[in-house]
Amino acid sequence: MEQQPDRRWIVLAVFAVVAAAIVAVVLVSQGGGSDDSSSSSASAKTDVDGCKEAEAPGPKMDSFKAPKQVLKPGEAATAVVKTSCGTFEIALDTTRAPKTANSFAFLAEEGFYDDLSFHRIVPGFVIQGGDPEGTGTGGPGYSVDEKPPANLSYTKGIVAMAKSAAEPPGRSGSQFYVVTSPDAGLPPEYALVGKVTKGYDTVARIEKVPTVDEKPKQAVLIEEVTIDQG
Numbered sequence: 055m056e057q058q059p060d061r062r063w064i065v066l067a068v069f070a071v072v073a074a075a076i077v078a079v080v081l082v083s084q085g086g087g088s089d090d091s092s093s094s095s096a097s098a099k100t101d102v103d104g105c106k107e108a109e110a111p112g113p114k115m116d117s118f119k120a121p122k123q124v125l126k127p128g129e130a131a132t133a134v135v136k137t138s139c140g141t142f143e144i145a146l147d148t149t150r151a152p153k154t155a156n157s158f159a160f161l162a163e164e165g166f167y168d169d170l171s172f173h174r175i176v177p178g179f180v181i182q183g184g185d186p187e188g189t190g191t192g193g194p195g196y197s198v199d200e201k202p203p204a205n206l207s208y209t210k211g212i213v214a215m216a217k218s219a220a221e222p223p224g225r226s227g228s229q230f231y232v233v234t235s236p237d238a239g240l241p242p243e244y245a246l247v248g249k250v251t252k253g254y255d256t257v258a259r260i261e262k263v264p265t266v267d268e269k270p271k272q273a274v275l276i277e278e279v280t281i282d283q284g
Contacts (some may be wrong), residue, residue, distance in 0.1 A: 107272070116165075121196065128148055131145075131282065132251070135279050139256055139263070142252065143251055153200040166228060169277070173188050180234060181261055194227055199225050211251075213233075230247055234258070
């Protein structure tokens, strides 16, 4: 059975038509998804101000059977995400999402996220990265199941894991997204990682990178992800 590119779509199919309309309006208003020749190079340069030029990374072949235990439930931990557009920090929610937070930290400590990219940018919705293939369909070789809190709202700064529509609620691999909308309106089906607590200006900068069909015209590189414990 042909694999569907569902990992590139966080919104459930039942919301697809509405989401597409909303995204289209946002993209048109911000010029992110248009390849119109009327867009000047000067405006494009402004959009990526603060981002270093980076080459799109090739596929990464790292694969694991399961994540090792690197974080204890309830332990304070922060993921420091260094990108070609700056650095932001994620407070990992090891209390409400211990398995997912641990998996994210494990991959970070293994260097899995280093030299990957943000392959999907939807202004006013999310920025998404962590795919070793860069296509929206890759993963770390394993999956984790952990249903998110039933009352979770995917609001600005929340970091969660992407999954295909065919996968059960709370399943995750390596792909994650940062919500840039005040409220993305998603159902509680996407595993919680944590929340951006520092450097949101970097997230906002990434969100401004011009796109074509949600793919950034300029590569946005994840240079390194490190974990600070305690």
